[in-house]
Amino acid sequence: MTAANLLEFDLEGLAAFCERLGEKRFRAVQLFRWIHQRGASDFASMTDLAKSLREKLSTAAHITPLKVLSRQDSSDGTIKWLFDVGNGDAVETVYIPEADRGTLCVSSQAGCAVGCRFCSTGHQGFSRNLTTGEILAQLWFAEHFLRAKLGGAERVISNVVMMGMGEPLQNYAALVPALKAMLDDHGYGLSRRRVTVSTSGVVPMMDRLAAECPVALAVSLHAPNDVLRSSLVPLNNKYPLAELLDACLRYLPSAPRDFVTFEYCMLAGVNDQPEHGRQLVGLLRQHAGQGIHCKINLIPFNPFPDSGLTCSDKATVQAFADQLLAAGLVTTVRKTRGDDIDAACGQLAGDVVDRTRVADRMGNLRRLTESPVIWANKGTVQ
Ligand code: SF4
Numbered sequence: 362m363t364a365a366n367l368l369e370f371d372l373e374g375l376a377a378f379c380e381r382l383g384e385k386r387f388r389a390v391q392l393f394r395w396i397h398q399r400g401a402s403d404f405a406s407m408t409d410l411a412k413s414l415r416e417k418l419s420t421a422a423h424i425t426p427l428k429v430l431s432r433q434d435s436s437d438g439t440i441k442w443l444f445d446v447g448n449g450d451a452v453e454t455v456y457i458p459e460a461d462r463g464t465l466c467v468s469s470q471a472g473c474a475v476g477c478r479f480c481s482t483g484h485q486g487f488s489r490n491l492t493t494g495e496i497l498a499q500l501w502f503a504e505h506f507l508r509a510k511l512g513g514a515e516r517v518i519s520n521v522v523m524m525g526m527g528e529p530l531q532n533y534a535a536l537v538p539a540l541k542a543m544l545d546d547h548g549y550g551l552s553r554r555r556v557t558v559s560t561s562g563v564v565p566m567m568d569r570l571a572a573e574c575p576v577a578l579a580v581s582l583h584a585p586n587d588v589l590r591s592s593l594v595p596l597n598n599k600y601p602l603a604e605l606l607d608a609c610l611r612y613l614p615s616a617p618r619d620f621v622t623f624e625y626c627m628l629a630g631v632n633d634q635p636e637h638g639r640q641l642v643g644l645l646r647q648h649a650g651q652g653i654h655c656k657i658n659l660i661p662f663n664p665f666p667d668s669g670l671t672c673s674d675k676a677t678v679q680a681f682a683d684q685l686l687a688a689g690l691v692t693t694v695r696k697t698r699g700d701d702i703d704a705a706c707g708q709l710a711g712d713v714v715d716r717t718r719v720a721d722r723m724g725n726l727r728r729l730t731e732s733p734v735i736w737a738n739k740g741t742v743q
Pocket residue numbers: 473474475476477480481482483484525526527528561581707708709
């Protein structure tokens with residue numbers, strides 16, 4: 362039997378693994394707590410496990426985190442890690458501290474196949490899905506790094522948003538066990554309300570998520586009509602707005618929150634005009650004759666080379682927000698943070714290089730060391 366990386370398992374998977382070792386399933390709870398609550402990676406340190414079990418584990422299993430390629434600290438406390446996932450691929454994870462919460466933005470794929478026009482990850486193309494262990498290892502590492510840094514035993518990360526690199530619902534099989542470990546009281550014990558999956562609209566998987574592991578849902582909307590949305594989010598050709606919004610309505614009864622968050626990236630002259638606002642209000646208030654209980658999050662676009670897009674100016678963003686608010690739609694404008702630094706992360710990134718490839722990555726690291734400017738995060742996740 363090849364030794365298994367125990368970060369690949371949710372509690373149910375770990376219990377099945379223990380059974381295969383000839384151990385009682387309940388041993389998995391102890392083991393799971395050591396791994397995720399205490400950050401242990403060495404079986405010898407798990408002193409309340411039977412010695413015979415520790416010996417079996419030392420040959421049949423390992424706990425191997427991702428290798429950190431770089432860590433960058435913003436002056437506002439935001440931290441971004443670049444993790445090596447092998448074969449020249451790397452993914453980003455971002456920690457965003459706020460007064461009342463600590464949010465971790467997690468990647469689900471190396472690159473992304475959806476190819477949204479405003480997203481630098483989409484421009485990089487798709488490399489591969491992350492495994493459950495690679496998704497979970499981002500949280501495992503960040504949580505225990507931050508606890509050690511802050512010198513406490515208290516949980517630091519209260520919220521997880523699957524908004525890093527990749528379309529999480531195109532990596533569903535690996536995503537769900539990772540979500541279950543995040544939610545498990547023997548794991549990270551996060552509330553379903555505080556774990557958010559962000560999707561560009563993979564309709565069938567939205568239904569499965571509602572049935573199998575409902576967490577908070579964010580949908581990348583970005584346009585109020587099919588013609589425009591298909592030009593920005595190519596997946597719209599497969600799952601057009603009416604189908605996507607129907608899926609949102611079906612999701613809501615299972616959702617831990619009574620609204621869906623719609624992300625709307627503000628692109629100058631593309632989707633930010635009063636007519637777009639009018640169409641958006643009509644779409645969201647009248648869909649299926651009942652409207653959708655939702656919150657709209659306007660995101661200032663973070664430009665990157667070759668996108669051919671620029672960000673709406675502040676006045677336009679505010680006017681658009683006011684238009685939606687006046688129509689009764691709850692609307693926020695995502696705060697930007699780390700103005701002292703440059704670049705961004707994952708889903709709505711504006712980074713300037715292909716971050717999935719080693720050559721570019723190394724070039725980027727060289728540039729970073731030579732420059733007083735480090736990076737800027739994608740902004741506060743609402
Ligand atoms: S916005 Fe999300 S789904 Fe679209 S290309 Fe970027 S990572 Fe993929």
